[in-house]
Amino acid sequence: MHEKIIGRRYLRELFGAIGIYGLLLTASITFGKDLPNGSARTLILAVPIIGVALAVWAIVRQMRRVDEFVRQVTLQNVAISAAITASLTFSYGFLELAGFPRVSMFVVWPLMGASWLLTCLVRKITNK
Template identity: 75%
Template sequence: MHEKIIGRRYLRELFGAIGIYALILTAAIVFGRTLAAGPARTLVLASPVIGIALAAWAIVRHMRRVDEFIRQSTLENLGIAAALTAGLTLTYGFLETAGFPRLSMFTVWPLMGASWLVTGLVRGCFFK
């Protein structure tokens, strides 16, 4: 029962942070493009980092709330996902020198998140 309460609180905090991120991102895109180059434009266009920081805060709070077993398995999943992401991005960097199109740094976090999700699903389904 305790895990369900913690899980619901985590999802509320995380999706709240994602919602704030989406709102700030939308506002930054709409208003940032109309501003002249300079510090104000830079601040407006970088402001979605606030939502990212809130999401990171939700993840850290969740990790502090869960028991040792969940914490350990989550951190193992994250470590595996980080290794997969590092390997894939490094490999793609070599492919870029072979003529593949350059990718934005914005592709790294979705790849990391997807790797973390897949790692958790595979380890949860096959390695209980």
């Protein structure tokens, strides 16, 4: 029962942070895109970082709430997905030198999230 309660609390906090991020992102793009280059534009376009910080805060709180086994499994999944992401992005850097198109840094987090999800699914299916 305790796991369900903390799980629901985590989802509320995380999806709340993602919602705030989405609102701030929409507002920053709407209001910041037409401003001239300068510190005001930079600050407005950086406002969505608040939502990212709230998501990090939710994740840290969840890691503190769960037991040691869940922490260990989560850490292993994150480490594997970080290694996958690092190897893919590093390898693609060589492909860019060979003439492949440059890829934005905005690709890194979705790639890490996808590799994290894939890692969790593979480990759950294989029970490892």
